Amino acid sequence: MFVKRTLALSMMCCLAAGSGAFGQSASQVTQPNYAPQQSVARGGFDLPLTADASVPQGADQFHVTPSGVTIEGAFEDMSAANDSLRQRLSGKSVTAAELFEAAADLERAYVNAGYLLVRVSLPPQTVRDGMPVLFVVTNGYVERIDASTLSTYVQRRVLTTLEPLIGVRGVKSGELERRLLLAGDTAGVTLRSTLRPGETAGGTVVVVNGDYSPIGGSFGINNGLSDDLGVYAGEFNVNFNSLLEIGETIYGSFSGYPGAKADGAASSAPRNRQLAAGFIVPLGHDGLWFNGEYVLSQTNPDNGLGFTIGDEFRKLSGRLGYELVRSRNLNLTTMAIFDIASEEQSFIAPGIDVMLSKDELRVFRLSQKGSFAPWRGAEFSGDITWSLGLDALGARQATAALPLSRYLAEPDFQKLAASLGYVQSLLDGRAQIRLSASAQTSFGKALPSSEQFSIGGAGRVSVLDQGQTSGDAGIVGRAELTAPLPMPPALGTNATVWPYAFAAAGAVELVHPTALEDKSENAVAVGLGARIALNLPKTTSQSFFELEFASGSTSSTGHESRLSFRINNRF
CATH class of the missing domain: 3.10.20.310 (membrane protein fhac)
Known part of the structure; x- marks a missing residue:
């Protein structure tokens, strides 16, 4: 075993000296969370006419x-x-x-x-x-809730969420709005509401109706990965909504290298594969919820040298969230998260399979995210997360025989990560500017691979591969100028083209780089692209296509250019 490990480490050093990198690890190409993204409702509700608005003739x-x-x-x-x-x-x-x-x-x-x-x-x-x-x-009050037209799968959940409004006088718009939006958060339903005069003096009937989709999901493909991981990544996501009639979502995700060879996503040794399954269940009716999720991510990069560095990343997560503020213009969500994560890297060659590193992490996180629309056409969004690694509950310290994934990393660490976004419509909606920035600090300590910060990928310095150029601390920013161009209806569809220009820059730093690594690295990129959104009327189906050309440079490799695409279809 000692001879095999020495041989493996020697070959790794030769590879590192020649290429400067081993490619993205499994954890670095894994999303933080695979739960279906929920759009924040911006609509309101229809108000009734003033009861005594008519003026008598004469x-x-x-x-x-x-x-x-x-x-x-x-x-x-x-x-x-x-x-x-x-x-x-x-x-x-x-x-x-x-x-x-x-x-x-x-x-x-x-x-x-x-x-x-x-x-x-x-x-x-x-x-x-x-x-x-x-x-x-x-002093008016809600006389009753009318949800008679809703599907029975979501009707009870919506009614019980709105019931606290019944009979209460002096209800203000904030509480009414919060309740209606929380009811609209019921999985699978797109809710609309109207306030109508009731049968008693001062009474109001809240009429809710909407569309219900028991099953939703998406599928697509992109070319955002490195050559070693096959460049292309296909994905299929599905979610089952409120089938238990409690407003829950049960979801699954399968993604990876779409090749049909022995290293395809369906093989036993995939070049790249991510499997995820989870659920979101509301707790009560006031905005408290729980999300449980399990992720298995595997990579076996093909470097053409007859051996590979296999990586397997597993994570079990529990998220307890509360909608602190829920309104049309301001939304704040507080989350407490606990992750149990493990990552193993192995040297794999004919007749050799040696584990090189092993992480066992137990991480507690506190997160606050929100969005704010202060005026028409503008929206701010952001989140901040503090993470605390615990040297307890099965966490593992490095040993001389088997280190952690990063030099001098420990299971007990702290880091603070934040992101901020700003979208502003210009020229009466004929143009739009998008600004985004993300940053992380590790407070001067080395982090395990799965906790590092990357500046590469879509929405960041997109001339880089997803997960490429990572460090313990870093910052990245991107600015886009785009102009929506609605296209003439064709074949019963509605399409909008969003041509855009962008500029992005980022930098990362390693706290304890090895002799084969740079302490810091930076990258810049500019480019042009176009996004096309295709909607089918009277359905929830939507197709999305993006094509982008980026040109830039990094401090380690010099000039880079990339033509990337993404295709996604939602159903």
Whole structure:
């Protein structure tokens, strides 16, 4: 065994001296999470007409000078709007039509303050000169929820999420909006809601309807990997939505090298393969949820030298999340995450299979992510995650006989990672700018391979392979300018082309580089590309195609260029 290990290490050093890298490890081509991405709803709900909005015919012919205004049921925190109404009418000659307009304006002020269910009316009364006029503020409430048109698979979940609204007076727009959006988060449903007048005074019926898809998913292919891993990666994802009628999602993912040879994704020794399965289940009805996931990632790069460095990465994750803020313009999600991860790298040649390194990690993470749309056409998004590696619960320290995946790395570590994005529409939607940045610090310590930061891949310095150019600490930024071009409908489809230009730059640093590694590396790239989105009307199916040419350079290899594509079809 000692002779085999010495031979393996010697051949690795020769390879490293010649190429400078072993290619991407299995963990570096694995996504952080494979759960289906949930889009943040930006729509609102249809409001009912003001109950007393109609002005009686001929009301503009009758004049009166009221001595004052009495507002029955007025809210104390709406004193400014109430006083404005009194000043507007007291001691002034007004028409009956203006009284109805004043009632509508006061109701609008309450609605703008968040009291969507409040109604302001002029009750039957005799109004004479020198007498006060009476307005009535009715503190509205949700009378009932009507979800009769929803599929039975999601109907109960939606109803129980909205039930806390029933009978509560003084519900403000924030709580109403939160409940409706949480109901819309039910897996597989696209929810629409309308507020209608109820049968009782001040009552409102919340009518919810929408489309339900029990099964969804996607499939596609891209050429984002290194030559050693086969360049191309196909993927197939499927998710089963709310089939247990509790709002859950059960999902699976299969991706890897699509070759049909002995090293294809379906083989026993794949050049590149990722398998993932998981579930998301809501806990209660107030935005708490749990996500469990298992991932197996394997790589066996083909370097053409008759041997390879095989890598197997496994991760079991549990995520407990809470929707701290849920609204149309601001969303904040807090997560506590625990990962059990292992990674083994082996030297594999005819008659030789020697393990070179082994990681056993137990990592606790706290994460906060959010999005904010402060004005029309703009959106900020971001996340920040603090990770703490634990030397406990089965975590493994390096030994002289079997090290960890990185020199001087330890299972007990800390790192802080953050990302920020900004999208802004320009020229009335005819152009758009996209800015993104990500960074990580390891607080001066070496990290295991699976915890490193990469600047390569789509959406980053895309002249580099996915997972290429990694370090313990790093930063990367990208800017895009694009212009949507809707295409004429053809064959019953709607298509939009998004040509774009981009510039990107990034840098990484290794805390304890070996003699064969650079302490730091940086890369820049510029390029042109186009994205095409194809939608089928009255369906949830969508096809996405991207073609990009990038040119740039890295501090280690010099000039680089790349023509990349991505194809994805959602169903």
